[in-house]
Amino acid sequence: MPQLLHIDSSAELSTSVSRALTRLFAETWRSLGPGHTVVERDLHREPLPHLPNAGLHYAPRLRTAGETPDPAAEALQSELIAEVVAADVVVLGAPMYNWSLPSTLKAWIDYIHVLGTTVPFDTREQPLAGTPVVVVSSRGNTYSPDGPNAGADHIVPPLQQTLGVSLGMDVAVVTAELTLAGRIPAMAPLGDKAAESLSAAEESVRRLAHTLGS
Numbered sequence: 001m002p003q004l005l006h007i008d009s010s011a012e013l014s015t016s017v018s019r020a021l022t023r024l025f026a027e028t029w030r031s032l033g034p035g036h037t038v039v040e041r042d043l044h045r046e047p048l049p050h051l052p053n054a055g056l057h058y059a060p061r062l063r064t065a066g067e068t069p070d071p072a073a074e075a076l077q078s079e080l081i082a083e084v085v086a087a088d089v090v091v092l093g094a095p096m097y098n099w100s101l102p103s104t105l106k107a108w109i110d111y112i113h114v115l116g117t118t119v120p121f122d123t124r125e126q127p128l129a130g131t132p133v134v135v136v137s138s139r140g141n142t143y144s145p146d147g148p149n150a151g152a153d154h155i156v157p158p159l160q161q162t163l164g165v166s167l168g169m170d171v172a173v174v175t176a177e178l179t180l181a182g183r184i185p186a187m188a189p190l191g192d193k194a195a196e197s198l199s200a201a202e203e204s205v206r207r208l209a210h211t212l213g214s
Ligand SMILES: Cc1cc2nc3c(=O)[nH]c(=O)nc-3n(C[C@H](O)[C@H](O)[C@H](O)COP(=O)(O)O)c2cc1C
Pocket: 010, 011, 012, 015, 016, 017, 018, 019, 095, 096, 097, 098, 099, 100, 138, 139, 140, 141, 142, 179, 180
């Protein structure tokens, strides 16, 4: 029974581009058969508290004497890690907020990126190694490598570092750019490019859901 973990973090509930794309991924996944199940986590509707204790960044055996996290926070961390470890594939909505991650998404990363538990540190354990994660990043402007904003994207590189390099997940990135073309009059001439970007993102999402779910 292949299971998808569907995560959203946009604060926009009705017109969000990342939500539309992760929903398309989940719908395509479900269409592959009744055994293709989906677990949903909405980090905006049900935000996680900020990491309350630095000790949660380390496996219990690696904590110092004074690091005694609240048992409820430890239980929440265990639940979040178990949820992502149980997933065969993860789709992650990651809108760009101030060139970076929404704080709701960053909080989730802080809970699941744990030295000695999910990140190999003093042992070789890396339970998420090889799990595919599709990062769907929507952004108001464009950050193409040959454009003037190249290098200002501080959301995809940190996700590649934490999820890919550190947790060992197999990261695929889908971007939808220029999403503010419909909102900001000065960007209206970029409407065609925005539509092209969205349509390419939809195509990538459908293809990835088919490939990863088959
Ligand atoms: C708090 C906030 C900060 C934003 N910061 C940026 C930014 O730094 N760069 C950018 O290109 N767009 C920025 N935007 C625009 C969003 O990236 C854009 O609306 C995107 O489509 C959001 O994803 P969503 O459609 O899934 O909600 C920002 C939007 C919000 C609400």
